[in-house]
Amino acid sequence: MHHRHTLAAVTAGILLTAGIGATIPAGAANTSAxxxxxxxxxxxxxxxxxxxxxxxxxxxxxxxxxxxxxxxxVAALHQDGSGRPVPLAGRRFLEIRLSPxxxxxxxxxxxxxxxxxxxxxxxxxxxxxxxxxxxGVVTLGAAFDTEPxxxxxxxxxxxxxxxxxxHPASCRR
Numbered sequence: 288m289h290h291r292h293t294l295a296a297v298t299a300g301i302l303l304t305a306g307i308g309a310t311i312p313a314g315a316a317n318t319s320a321x322x323x324x325x326x327x328x329x330x331x332x333x334x335x336x337x338x339x340x341x342x343x344x345x346x347x348x349x350x351x352x353x354x355x356x357x358x359x360x361v362a363a364l365h366q367d368g369s370g371r372p373v374p375l376a377g378r379r380f381l382e383i384r385l386s387p388x389x390x391x392x393x394x395x396x397x398x399x400x401x402x403x404x405x406x407x408x409x410x411x412x413x414x415x416x417x418x419x420x421x422x423g424v425v426t427l428g429a430a431f432d433t434e435p436x437x438x439x440x441x442x443x444x445x446x447x448x449x450x451x452x453x454h455p456a457s458c459r460r
Contacts, residue, residue, distance in 0.1 A: 330390065331388050333399070334417070338412075347447060354388045357383075375415075382426060382427075386425070390420035399417060415428070435452045437452045
């Protein structure tokens with residue numbers, strides 16, 4: 288009787304394994320050749336900004352699909368990993384986290400061409416810093432003198448994440 292249960296378990300295991308193998312697409316088995324057309328992990332390649340009449344805009348450029356992004360108010364900005372304070376002037380800060388994402392390629396070379404730390408003199412936006420690129424999370428920080436009132440959205444072709452921060456409109460002559 289024990290022999291019959293063992294034989295049934297082995298047969299079920301073989302059939303289960305064969306069934307799983309049959310569901311894997313033919314092209315998925317060859318993972319040795321990298322796909323050069325699109326990165327598997329979205330790559331954060333730049334951060335740029337501009338001042339407009341009633342808002343300042345921060346744009347984060349991404350190669351690949353824009354990953355999920357969270358934007359949080361934080362009391363201070365810190366470097367991921369070390370925890371060191373980020374030396375940006377300002378009293379209010381936003382932390383922008385893209386995940387899954389990287390600012391480096393598979394060989395570990397940086398693909399990020401934007402600023403690591405820049406102080407700005409825009410009406411609302413006072414500074415931007417790359418604060419982390421670790422374990423599939425890219426983090427940037429933005430500094431302000433006053434509590435930022437902002438909206439976020441995505442733009443496509445090319446892929447990018449946008450934060451517009453309102454400020455009082457001023458006449459420019």
